[in-house]
Amino acid sequence: PTIYAVTPTYTRPAQKAELTRLSHLFMLLPHLHWIIVEDANATSPLVTGLLERAGLEKRSTQLNIKTPPEFKLQGKDPNWIKPRGVEQRNLALTWLRNNVDTDRHSIVFFMDDDNSYSTELFAEMSKIERGRVGVWPVGLVGGLMVERPYLSEDQKQVIGFNAAWRPERPFPIDMAAFAISMDLFIRNPQALFSYEVQRGYQESEILRHLTTREKLQPLANACRDVLVWHTRTEKTKLTAEEALLKQGKRSDGGMEV
Ligand code: UGA
Ligand code: MN
Numbered sequence: 001p002t003i004y005a006v007t008p009t010y011t012r013p014a015q016k017a018e019l020t021r022l023s024h025l026f027m028l029l030p031h032l033h034w035i036i037v038e039d040a041n042a043t044s045p046l047v048t049g050l051l052e053r054a055g056l057e058k059r060s061t062q063l064n065i066k067t068p069p070e071f072k073l074q075g076k077d078p079n080w081i082k083p084r085g086v087e088q089r090n091l092a093l094t095w096l097r098n099n100v101d102t103d104r105h106s107i108v109f110f111m112d113d114d115n116s117y118s119t120e121l122f123a124e125m126s127k128i129e130r131g132r133v134g135v136w137p138v139g140l141v142g143g144l145m146v147e148r149p150y151l152s153e154d155q156k157q158v159i160g161f162n163a164a165w166r167p168e169r170p171f172p173i174d175m176a177a178f179a180i181s182m183d184l185f186i187r188n189p190q191a192l193f194s195y196e197v198q199r200g201y202q203e204s205e206i207l208r209h210l211t212t213r214e215k216l217q218p219l220a221n222a223c224r225d226v227l228v229w230h231t232r233t234e235k236t237k238l239t240a241e242e243a244l245l246k247q248g249k250r251s252d253g254g255m256e257v
Helices: 015-027 045-053 086-099 119-125 182-187 202-208 239-246
Strands: 002-009 032-038 060-064 106-110 133-135 138-141 144-147 149-151 158-161 178-181
Touching: 002 015, 002 086, 015 032, 015 045, 032 045, 032 086, 045 060, 060 086, 086 182, 106 182, 178 182
Parallel strands: 002 032, 002 106, 032 060
Antiparallel strands: 106 178, 133 178, 138 144, 149 158
């Protein structure tokens, strides 16, 4: 099956580094289609150029939609941190519902631009059956070395999760922990991401429309292998660059970094 990987992305100093890593993963994986959705009012030459250089023009889709300012993360809100990627993932879902050939089996994966993914994860995803959501462990997330589903004795069913952070969530797993058979999105047109959910409930919000815990399909060696890590890149320190800018100079004149 074709795997559609949906990546929201936004402009910041490390963006090209993150997307370069991902583009090289796609070069190794011919059955992937990359839907890259920029959090901006227009698509950027940085992303277009990157897709071209990786030879991904024919199996990528470049979209854009800006997060409305009232939903952009600001650091004020005490206990209601705004979710990221909502607008962008929903635009991708609209594109998928309008453009994917529904007679053919395909899979949707929400792929953040800063995580670390093994190529082996995508081989596992290809095993997802029609009408099902595949799940697997994610490393370095939720305050644990690994968040993982617990399986029944025959290893065919998910019977629980080891999450330490908000374990009461209907699906206490990270966005990187699952992928979805496309037919579920066609059968459930109401399935969308939402701003109206508590912090950490974005995964549960989309999954509650599509599946139940009992129907989840465990993958990655009965959920014993870690093939994706929720890495986060440190914010780039640019004190010297800011000093240069004050003098009307810059280190990256005429260069794309
Ligand atoms: C965690 C999850 O891994 C995300 O999938 C989930 O969207 C997020 O929490 C959430 O609760 O909303 P985290 O590492 O905290 O992820 O989030 P980021 O990696 O900063 O953002 C997730 C995605 O949204 C990234 O691909 C990022 O490029 C994109 N993003 C972030 C935007 O498009 N616009 C922004 O303003 C910020
Ligand atoms: Mn992240």
